[in-house]
Amino acid sequence: MITVRAPATSANLGSGFDVFGVALGRPADVVQVEKAEETSIEVTGVGSRFIPEDPEGNTVGAVAKALDAPAHIKIDKGVRPASGLGSSAASAAGAALALNELYDRGHSRSELVPIAAEGEELVSGEAHEDNVAPALLGGFTVAAGDVGVTAVDARIPLVVCLPESVVSTRDARDVIPDRATLDELVGTVGKAATLAVGMCRDDPDLVGRGMHDDVVSPARAELIDGYDEVRDAALDAGATGVTVSGAGPGVIAACYPGRRRAIASAMVEAFDDRGVECRAYQTAVGPGATVHSPDSE
Numbered sequence: 001m002i003t004v005r006a007p008a009t010s011a012n013l014g015s016g017f018d019v020f021g022v023a024l025g026r027p028a029d030v031v032q033v034e035k036a037e038e039t040s041i042e043v044t045g046v047g048s049r050f051i052p053e054d055p056e057g058n059t060v061g062a063v064a065k066a067l068d069a070p071a072h073i074k075i076d077k078g079v080r081p082a083s084g085l086g087s088s089a090a091s092a093a094g095a096a097l098a099l100n101e102l103y104d105r106g107h108s109r110s111e112l113v114p115i116a117a118e119g120e121e122l123v124s125g126e127a128h129e130d131n132v133a134p135a136l137l138g139g140f141t142v143a144a145g146d147v148g149v150t151a152v153d154a155r156i157p158l159v160v161c162l163p164e165s166v167v168s169t170r171d172a173r174d175v176i177p178d179r180a181t182l183d184e185l186v187g188t189v190g191k192a193a194t195l196a197v198g199m200c201r202d203d204p205d206l207v208g209r210g211m212h213d214d215v216v217s218p219a220r221a222e223l224i225d226g227y228d229e230v231r232d233a234a235l236d237a238g239a240t241g242v243t244v245s246g247a248g249p250g251v252i253a254a255c256y257p258g259r260r261r262a263i264a265s266a267m268v269e270a271f272d273d274r275g276v277e278c279r280a281y282q283t284a285v286g287p288g289a290t291v292h293s294p295d296s297e
């Protein structure tokens, strides 16, 4: 039996739509796999009642099929589905790493990224890699299609605030405008580059300044009750940048060390003032999925 802890992730970071992602120190899913004749799936934990256990309809079922690795797969969800924290990606990445180990398939973590992304396709209709890449590789990742995936270690402090509402990735993709102007394109490239340099330098100011875009995030913010107030509260409390986490409704803020508690309280209070219940995670860019085989316990 192999057990893997697979972290939540935050994709896009504003300017890096469908490209940027970070692994979060917390929360995480725990995936346990055991060889079997046929794949079966058992899901417990946060929001598990919304997750199909039929392997044909579950992200990890798609991963087991792609790796030709039938198993009994137990998923203990720490990452709530439809939260903007890469819930399906955490399970898919965890299962890919665990099954690769269980069946000695010998794939590198980078090779597992497109395999885990097949599970993502089942959820959103597209096999984007911006959540599974950080879940497997850790740190800040750039999933750039033909150019490949690059990962950088970073230690930026973050706060993620998760309202009780649910936004499906499909719905959140439907509201995105079809086109962007040249000015918007140039602005977004500038911010994305600033953010990437900030991650390489562990500079929360540069990261925060680059965590913005004028096309995707404003459209998605409309789906999050209280977004503007929560963003303003986080910035007033010292966040260097705030944006929608993944497809939402999670809201992510970057900051300097020592500011997380104040920012988390400010975000929770702002949601609370709108009558929206929420939970804040004080976290940071963290490592990718970790394997706990019986030998390592």
Ligand code: HSE
Pocket: 011, 012, 017, 018, 019, 086, 124, 128, 130, 131, 169, 172, 173, 246, 247
């Ligand atoms: N990049 C994707 C999106 C991540 O924002 O739609 C969601 O899983």
